[in-house]
Amino acid sequence: MAKLKAGILGPLSGKLGPVIGGTWKGIPYIRMNKEADIKRERSPAQLANEEKFKFVNDWLVPFHPFITIGFSNLAVGKTAIAAALKANYKTVFTGLAPNIVVAYDQFQLSSGILPGVLNVNISFSGPDVIQLTWEQNAIKGTTYNDQLMLALYSEELAACDGFAGAVNRSRQQYNFMIQGEMSGKPLHAWLSLTSLERRNISDSIYLGIITP
Structure with a gap:
């Protein structure tokens, strides 16, 4: 679960759907959740x-x-x-x-x-x-x-x-x-x-x- 520790305009912390948010050296970031990408991969059928x-x-x-x-x-x-x-x-x-x-x-x-x-x-x-x-x-x-x-x-x-x-x-x-x-x-x-x-x-x- 993601949290908005500083309110709606603040940085994202945790998972939110296909993205993950966090802070590194005081810099907020978001990245794609690789696990979500794997789940979306379609089978050969x-x-x-x-x-x-x-x-x-x-x-x-x-x-x-x-x-x-x-x-x-x-x-x-x-x-x-x-x-x-x-x-x-x-x-x-x-x-x-x-x-x-x-x-x-x-x-x-x-x-x-x-x-x-x-x-x-x-x-x-x-x-x-x-x-x-x-x-x-x-x-x-x-x-x-x-x-x-x-x-x-x-x-x-x-x-x-x-x-x-x-x-x-x-x-x-x-x-x-x-x-x-x-x-x-x-x-x-x-x-x-x-x-x-x-x-x-x-x-x-x-x-x-x-x-x-």
Whole structure:
């Protein structure tokens, strides 16, 4: 325990949290408590978990425009990005740094109860053009102008492309031109739907890897 023998403005004597105070040859001093530093040292497991958490946060960055929409309904007392991290952390990312494995087919781009579309097909129709077709699944709880959201991810570039709201449910087909740097590269694809005002969202579906 530390004491202030000369009052609040006087020198410190003893331990106070991470510091030790005293007087040497009449000169007041303070120094860091080395024992406190030792106690704060993290174990290898703690360091590995911190590295994994950083990896997941960094991996999600290219998806931010999509998961901000896809997890907006779950952003209660937290951000949509935090909700997406919580939903995906344990199921998508296994192992510890630097050997973390990503289960792309388990990744959730969105979560909700809006019915999705059926029989989705996606492919390259040219070096930089993605062709998407689907059946609109016009059932209760859907409207013709529900909006599609497509995310495309390149492992090589660690980058995303795609769209949110460019086409509605009833159209049943759409061609999308990707960024030039992604042309000719294998791409992971996920599809979701949102209502026009984005109050409702569907669960995302993983469409696999598309190659030119």
